[in-house]
Amino acid sequence: MRYLPLTDTDRAEMLAAIGAGDIKELYKDVPADVLLDQPVDLPFHAGELEVERQMAALAAENVSAGSVPFFLGAGAYRHHTPATVDHLIQRSEFLTSYTPYQPEISQGTLQALFEFQTQVALLTGMDVANASMYDGATACAEAAMMACRVTRRNRVVLSGGLHPHYREVTQTNARFMGLTIDALPANAEGGENLSEHLDDETACVVVQNPDFFGQVEELSVLADACHAAGALLVVVVTEIVSLGAVEAPGNMGADIVAAEGQSLGNPMGFGGPHVGLFAVRERFLRQMPGRLAGETVDVDGRRGWVLTLSTREQHIRREKATSNICTNSGLCALAFTIHLSLLGEAGFTKLAALNHAAAVTLAGKLAAVPDVEIVNDAYFNEFTVRLPKSAAQVVDALADRHILAGVPVSRLIPDDPAVDQLLLVAATETARPSDMDAFVSALAGVL
Amino acid sequence: MANSIPDTITGHRGLQLEEPLIFEQDAPGRTAVDLPEVPEIESRLGNAARKGEIGLPGLAEPQVVRHYLRISQKNYAIDAGMYPLGSCTMKHNPRLNEKMARLPGFADIHPLQPEKTVQGALAMIDLCAEWLKVLTGMPAVAMSPAAGAHGELTGLMTIRAALEDRGDARKRVLVPESAHGTNPASAHMCGYKVEAVPANEAGRVDLAVLKERLGDDVAAIMITNPNTCGLFEDEIVEISAAVHAVGGFVYCDGANFNAIVGRVRPGDLGIDSMHLNLHKTFSTPHGGGGPGAGPVVLSEALAPFMPLPYVMHGPDGFQLAEHAGQTDAKPYGRMKGFHGQAGVFVRALSYMLSMGADGLRQASADAVLSANYLAARLNDLLTQSYPGPCMHEVLFDDHFLRNTDVTTLDFAKAMIDEGVHPMTMYFPLVVHGALLMEPTETESRESLEQYIALVRGLTERAKAGEAASFHDAPKYAPRRRLDETKAARNPVLRWQPPIDQAAE
Ligand SMILES: Cc1ncc(COP(=O)(O)O)c(C=O)c1O
Numbered sequence: 017m018r019y020l021p022l023t024d025t026d027r028a029e030m031l032a033a034i035g036a037g038d039i040k041e042l043y044k045d046v047p048a049d050v051l052l053d054q055p056v057d058l059p060f061h062a063g064e065l066e067v068e069r070q071m072a073a074l075a076a077e078n079v080s081a082g083s084v085p086f087f088l089g090a091g092a093y094r095h096h097t098p099a100t101v102d103h104l105i106q107r108s109e110f111l112t113s114y115t116p117y118q119p120e121i122s123q124g125t126l127q128a129l130f131e132f133q134t135q136v137a138l139l140t141g142m143d144v145a146n147a148s149m150y151d152g153a154t155a156c157a158e159a160a161m162m163a164c165r166v167t168r169r170n171r172v173v174l175s176g177g178l179h180p181h182y183r184e185v186t187q188t189n190a191r192f193m194g195l196t197i198d199a200l201p202a203n204a205e206g207g208e209n210l211s212e213h214l215d216d217e218t219a220c221v222v223v224q225n226p227d228f229f230g231q232v233e234e235l236s237v238l239a240d241a242c243h244a245a246g247a248l249l250v251v252v253v254t255e256i257v258s259l260g261a262v263e264a265p266g267n268m269g270a271d272i273v274a275a276e277g278q279s280l281g282n283p284m285g286f287g288g289p290h291v292g293l294f295a296v297r298e299r300f301l302r303q304m305p306g307r308l309a310g311e312t313v314d315v316d317g318r319r320g321w322v323l324t325l326s327t328r329e330q331h332i333r334r335e336k337a338t339s340n341i342c343t344n345s346g347l348c349a350l351a352f353t354i355h356l357s358l359l360g361e362a363g364f365t366k367l368a369a370l371n372h373a374a375a376v377t378l379a380g381k382l383a384a385v386p387d388v389e390i391v392n393d394a395y396f397n398e399f400t401v402r403l404p405k406s407a408a409q410v411v412d413a414l415a416d417r418h419i420l421a422g423v424p425v426s427r428l429i430p431d432d433p434a435v436d437q438l439l440l441v442a443a444t445e446t447a448r449p450s451d452m453d454a455f456v457s458a459l460a461g462v463l
Numbered sequence: 464m465a466n467s468i469p470d471t472i473t474g475h476r477g478l479q480l481e482e483p484l485i486f487e488q489d490a491p492g493r494t495a496v497d498l499p500e501v502p503e504i505e506s507r508l509g510n511a512a513r514k515g516e517i518g519l520p521g522l523a524e525p526q527v528v529r530h531y532l533r534i535s536q537k538n539y540a541i542d543a544g545m546y547p548l549g550s551c552t553m554k555h556n557p558r559l560n561e562k563m564a565r566l567p568g569f570a571d572i573h574p575l576q577p578e579k580t581v582q583g584a585l586a587m588i589d590l591c592a593e594w595l596k597v598l599t600g601m602p603a604v605a606m607s608p609a610a611g612a613h614g615e616l617t618g619l620m621t622i623r624a625a626l627e628d629r630g631d632a633r634k635r636v637l638v639p640e641s642a643h644g645t646n647p648a649s650a651h652m653c654g655y656k657v658e659a660v661p662a663n664e665a666g667r668v669d670l671a672v673l674k675e676r677l678g679d680d681v682a683a684i685m686i687t688n689p690n691t692c693g694l695f696e697d698e699i700v701e702i703s704a705a706v707h708a709v710g711g712f713v714y715c716d717g718a719n720f721n722a723i724v725g726r727v728r729p730g731d732l733g734i735d736s737m738h739l740n741l742h743k744t745f746s747t748p749h750g751g752g753g754p755g756a757g758p759v760v761l762s763e764a765l766a767p768f769m770p771l772p773y774v775m776h777g778p779d780g781f782q783l784a785e786h787a788g789q790t791d792a793k794p795y796g797r798m799k800g801f802h803g804q805a806g807v808f809v810r811a812l813s814y815m816l817s818m819g820a821d822g823l824r825q826a827s828a829d830a831v832l833s834a835n836y837l838a839a840r841l842n843d844l845l846t847q848s849y850p851g852p853c854m855h856e857v858l859f860d861d862h863f864l865r866n867t868d869v870t871t872l873d874f875a876k877a878m879i880d881e882g883v884h885p886m887t888m889y890f891p892l893v894v895h896g897a898l899l900m901e902p903t904e905t906e907s908r909e910s911l912e913q914y915i916a917l918v919r920g921l922t923e924r925a926k927a928g929e930a931a932s933f934h935d936a937p938k939y940a941p942r943r944r945l946d947e948t949k950a951a952r953n954p955v956l957r958w959q960p961p962i963d964q965a966a967e
Contacts, residue, residue: 017822019555019746021907022829030832030908034839034852039828042835042852043726045695050731052824056597061819064559071813074590075568077583079576088573091800098496100528102565105750108542109535112556114884115752116538117548120940121879124538125751128531131485134957138518144956147752150609153800181800188770188796192620192654225511232511263513276800285564286584287574287801288609289754301954307752312950320942324950330612330644331890335657340648343610343742347750354531357485360521363494365513369501376504394509415577423575430786445498 017061081284081420085451087378089398089442090228090423091152091179091254092287093279095367096446101281101354105347115307115346119322120314125346126321129309132353139259139356140273141266142295146306148349149292149341152276156182156222156252157189158294158305158339159274163220163248164195165303165338171217176200176208177227179254180428186222195219202429204229204391204400204438211241218245220272224252225265229425230399230440231392232262239269248272255279256293257444258396260368272296281351291348302328305339367445371397374443374452381456382441387463391438398442400425404463407439413462419455479941482533486958489520495527518960537941538751539884545910549856549887549899550643550691552721552743554830559817560747560810569809574801578782584805585781589774591812595739595758598823599720600728603766605759606773607803611718614738614757615649615685617770617798621736621761622683622712623653624768624795631710633682639668641692641891646685646716655682662893666692666849666858670701677709687716688732689723691891692849693834693856693899703733712736712765720744721903722831722855725824735762741804745811756804756811767792772802829904830855833911837900840915844922848894855903861896863922868930871896874921876944879937881917 022030027039036042043051062070081094088094105111109124116122116129129147136145149155160172172195174183183199190197196217200208206229210221221242226232235251242249251265253275265273278290296304302325310324330337359367375397379390387404403410407424414421425438443452474481506512522530539546546553564570572581592604605621608614619636626633636650639660647657660676663669668686684706688696696702703713715729715737721744729737741747742755749755761769771794772785783802784790818826831854838847838857846862861871875885875898887899902911925933937943 017818017825019557019818020822020825020829020904021910022832022904023908026908027829027832030836034832034835036835036852039832042831043695043723044852045697046723046727047697047700050700050727052726052728055820055824056725056728058594058597058820059816061822062816064817067559067813067816068563070816071563071587071809072566072568074583074587075563075566077586078568078572079580080567080571081573081576082567082571086573088575090575092573092575094571094573098524100495100524104528104531104535106561107532107535109538109540110531110751111561111748112540112542112553113538113751114546114548114551114553114749118539118875118879118885119945120876120937120942121537121539121884122751123941124534124536127482127484127534127537128751130956130958134484134486135519137957150613150754151800154609154613154798179800181797184771184797185799188620188798189652191796192623193652194654232508234510259513260517261508261513262511264517267515283570283806284573285570286572286581286805288799288804289756289806290800291754301956308954308956310950311955312946314942314945316943318942320945322945322947322950324947324956325954327951330648332644333648334644335647335651337644337648337651340612340616340645340652341610342612342643342645343740343749343753343755345754346752347748348754350751354527356519357522357527357530358495358524359519360489360494361517361519362492362521363496363498364517364519366494366498366501367496370498372506372508373502373504376507377502379507392507394507394511396508412577412579415580420573420576420580427575427785430788 084418084420085454086420087422087441087443087455088420090440091276092284093255093442093444094284094446095279095444097281097355098358100358101351104354105351110350111347116323123320126309128350128353130321132349133309135353135356136293136295140295141264142273143298144301145293145295146304146308148345149294149306150345151288151290151292152254152274153182153185155274155292155294157186159250159272160186160220160222161189161193162303162305163250163272166300167219167246167248169217169219171196171198172219173210173213173221174199175210175223176202177229178222178224178252179228182252206231210238214241214245214247218247220248220250222250222252224254226255226258226396229392230395232394232396235268250274255397257368257371260365261372262396277352281355282348289345289348291345291352303338306341306344370445374445374447375399378443378452381452385456385460397444398440401439401441403437403439406436410462414458417458419458421455480533482530484958485530486520488522488526491521493521493523495522495524544883545906545914546884547886547900547902548884549901550718552901552903554746554903555905556746556748557814560813563813564806564809582780585774587812588808589781591808594815595760598724599760600730601760602763603761603769605761605769607770607799608738608757608759609799609804610753610755611738611740611757612645612649613798614759615645615716616652618714618736618738618759619649619653619683620795621765621768622714625765626682628793634680636682637676637684639686641690641893642685642687643691643716650685666694667696667698668702670698673702674705677705679709681709681711683712683714685714685716687719689719689854692858693853694849695854699732718743719855722827724827725820726827735765741807741811746814747807747810754804754807756807768795770794771797826904833902833906836911837902837915841918844919856899856901858894859898860894864925867925869925869933871898873933876936877921877933880939883914
C-alpha cells in the first residue's frame with residue numbers, strides 16, 4: 017500500500033519493543049464485542065490508475081462550464097485564473113502545512129495571510145480583515161451575530177436582496193442563538209426601504225451589494241440611518257470582482273463587510289471550498305471572529321508575523337469565544353491573494369471593467385429578444401431577466417441545447433409565483449461574443 | 464550563535480532569502496495579467512461606481528512567482544518531514560487527490576447547474592457519503608459542514624431540533640474538561656449552557672461524576688473518542704447508555720477517528736452524531752489553515768432533522784433536496800452556501816478508494832502502533848501522563864522537565880532546530896505543560912527512530928543543565944522567537960504605506 021511505509025518486519029519489531037503480542041493488545045480499551053476483526057464491507061485498495069479511472073468517469077458525467085456557453089452566477093462565478101496561482105498554491109510548503117502555530121517555521125503562511133488581510137481591507141475600504149471564514153454565507157451569519165454582541169441588541173434586519181443561502185444560514189444560526197431576524201421579502205424590482213425597519217432594538221441591517229438580483233446601490237444614506245438608530249450596517253458582497261468598479265462598502269459607511277472571495281483564484285468547484293472574507297472597523301476588532309496575523313519582531317529585531325489577539329478565540333476562551341471557528345479557508349485565501357497580486361490595481365480594475373462590459377453587452381442582446389425584459393437599471397456583471405415563461409423550464413430546455421443559461425430565481429426562492437419567470441444571468445470576462453450570440457438565438461428558439 | 468555568522472550585504476543567507484511584502488514592490492500600472500481592451504459601453508453602475516483608487520500594488524509575473532516561492536520556503540510542511548502535531552493529524556496528502564479535484568468535470572462546474580448536468584458530481588458526493596456511513600456504522604450523514612467545528616455545531620443543532628420536535632428543548636450540554644476549545648464554543652453557539660465534566664485518574668470521563676451531573680435538562684454530552692489524551696474512552700458504551708437513559712443524546716467529536724477507522728464503528732458505541740474531519744482522517748491537505756470538511760454522521764433518530772441540502776436518489780437519478788418542501792423530513796435549516804466542500808470530498812474519496820477497506824484498517828493500526836512505539840521508547844525519560852496503551856497519539860506532561868529551567872515551549876523550539884515540527888503543546892489542558900505527539904501512519908521506521916533519538920537527546924541535554932541553549936532556540940529557523948506580546952499589545956494587522964508616502 018503506497019501510503020504506508022511500515023513493513024511487516026517493522027511492525028513485528030515495534031510490537032516486540034512495546035511488549036505487545038499483536039495489534040489487538042493496543043486496542044484493549046475498546047470493548048471486545050465492538051472491535052471488528054474483519055475489514056468493513058467496502059472495496060479493497062486500488063492503484064492510481066484504477067482510482068483515476070473511477071474518478072474520471074464520475075467527472076465525465078458532468079457538463080463543465082468551459083465546454084459550453086455559460087452564464088451562471090448567484091454567488092459563484094466563473095473567472096479565468098492565471099496558471100501561476102494553481103502552481104504556487106500547490107507548493108508543498110503551502111499545501112501541506114498546518115495552521116501556523118509555530119511562527120518561526122510558518123512565516124510563509126503568516127506573511128501571505130498578512131498580505132491577504134491587507135488586500136481584503138483595501139478592497140472593502142475597511143480598517144482590518146481577518147484571515148478568512150468558511151464562505152460568504154457563514155461570514156454573513158457571523159457578522160450578524162457580531163453586530164448583536166457589539167450593540168448588545170438582538171434584532172437583525174435582512175434585506176430581501178440578500179442571497180437566499182446567506183439569509184438561511186443567518187436565520188439558522190440566529191434561531192439557536194436566540195436572536196430575532198426580520199427578513200424582508202425578496203423583490204427584484206427594488207424599492208425596498210430598509211430605514212423604515214430600524215428601531216432601538218435593531219443590532220444591524222444586512223444588505224448585499226450588488227444584491228442577489230444584480231442591482232447595485234449607493235448605501236451612504238442607509239448607513240447614516242443605521243448609525244442614527246444605533247445600529248450597524250453589514251454589507252455583503254458575493255462577487256468580489258465587483259469592487260474593482262463599484263464603490264467600496266467601507267467608503268459608503270459599512271461597519272462590517274462579509275464577502276465571498278471565490279471569484280479570485282478559486283474554482284467554482286460545485287460550490288466549495290470557497291473563502292469567506294470578513295472586514296470591520298478598527299473599534300470592533302476585539303469582537304471579531306476568526307484568526308488574525310499580526311506584525312511583530314523576533315529577538316534579533318527582524319520583522320515577522322504571528323497569529324495574534326487569540327484571546328478572542330475558542331482555544332483560549334472556550335464557550336466565551338467570539339466564534340467556534342478553527343480551521344478556516346487558508347489555502348483558498350492564498351489563491352485569492354496570489355491572483356490579486358498578479359492582477360494589481362491596473363489588472364483588477366480592468367478585469368472589473370471587462371466584466372461590466374460583458375454584462376452590458378449581453379443585456380443589450382437579450383433585451384432585443386421579443387418578450388424578454390431586463391429588470392435592473394444598475395448592475396455590475398449579473399442582472400435579472402424577466403421571461404415570458406417559467407425560467408426553470410427555459411434553463412432546462414437550453415441545457416438540452418448545450419447552453420448553461422443562468423440560474424432560475426425559483427431554484428433559490430421556491431413557491432413564489434412572483435419570481436417564477438425571473439432568470440439570473442451573469443457574464444464575466446470568460447463569456448465570448450459568440451457564446452452570447454449562441455445563448456440569445458437559442459433562447460429565442462425556446463420561448 | 465547568530466552573531467558568529469557575519470552579516471551579509473543583502474540580508475539573505477544563502478538559500479534563506481529575505482522577502483519584503485508584496486506592497487513594498489509596487490510600480491504603478493504594472494500587472495502580471497494581460498487582458499484585452501475593454502469594449503466601449505455605456506456604464507450601468509449608476510451612482511455606485513467606485514471613485515478612488517484601491518491601492519493594490521502592481522508587479523509582473525516573474526516577481527509574483529519569486530515572491531510566493533520565497534515566502535513558501537519559510538514554512539515547514541509534512542512533505543518536508545515529520546509533523547507530529549497531536550490532534551491535528553498531519554498525515555501524507557496524496558497528490559492524486561489534487562489531480563482528481565482539478566478535473567474540469569469537478570472543478571469547473573457551478574453548484575446551481577441543472578441537476579441533469581451534474582449527475583457525476585452528485586454521485587461523487589453520494590459515494591463519499593456511502594463510505595463514511597459504512598465506516599462509522601451510521602445510517603445518515605450531513606455532508607455540508609465546512610470543518611470540524613462547523614460539524615460540531617451542525618450535530619448539536621440537529622440534536623436540539625430533534626429535542627424541540629418532541630417538545631423538550633433542554634438547557635445543558637456536558638463537555639469533558641479535556642475537550643478541544645471548539646466543543647464548548649459550539650455548544651454555546653447552539654444556545655446551550657456548557658458544563659464541564661472532570662476526568663478520572665485514568666484520563667477518561669469520570670462516569671460516576673457524569674451520572675451525578677446528568678438530568679432531564681441535559682440535551683447532550685460532547686465526548687471525544689479516542690479522547691484528546693490519546694485514550695479510548697473504555698466506558699463509552701456505559702456513558703452512552705447513561706445519557707440515553709435521561710433522554711439526552713451523545714455527540715462525539717470525531718477528530719481522532721483516524722485511530723479506529725475500519726476497526727471500531729461509532730454506531731456500535733451508542734453515538735448519535737459525530738463529525739469527521741476529512742482534512743485529518745481522510746488525508747486532504749490542511750493548506751496552512753484550511754479548507755477542511757466536517758461531515759456529520761447521524762443516528763436514525765436524528766436523521767430527519769439533517770440540515771439542507773442533501774443528495775437524494777430520485778426516479779431519474781440523483782437529486783438535491785434544497786428546500787424543506789422537497790422532502791417529508793424536518794430539516795432544521797442550512798449551514799453553508801451551496802452544497803458543502805465538494806472539492807474536499809473529491810480528495811477524500813480518492814484517498815478512500817486508494818486505501819480501500821483493508822488499507823484504511825491498516826492505516827489505523829500503523830498510526831496506533833507508531834504512537835505506542837514512541838511511548839515505549841520515550842517513557843523511561845519523559846513522563847507519560849497516563850499508563851497503558853494509547854491510541855494514535857501519546858501524551859506527556861512536563862514533569863520530566865522539573866528543575867531543568869526548560870519549559871514545554873523551550874523544548875518545542877529546540878525541536879525546530881532539529882528539523883522537525885514540534886508536537887502539540889499545552890493541549891489538552893488537563894495535564895501540566897502537555898506535549899501531545901501524533902506520528903500518524905505516514906512515518907517510516909527510520910523517521911520514527913530519528914525522532915526518538917532527537918527527543919531523547921534534547922531531554923538529556925535539558926536534564927544536564929543546558930537550559931540556556933533551549934532559551935536561545937530556535938537558532939536555525941527563518942525567524943528566531945517572535946514577540947507575541949508586542950503583536951497583541953499594539954496590533955498591526957495590515958500593511959500601511961510609509962507615512963511620507965501617505966502624506967503626498
Ligand atoms: C479534538 C478536536 N476537535 C475539534 C477540532 C476542530 O476541527 P476543525 O479545525 O476542523 O474545525 C480539532 C482541530 O483542531 C480537534 O483537534
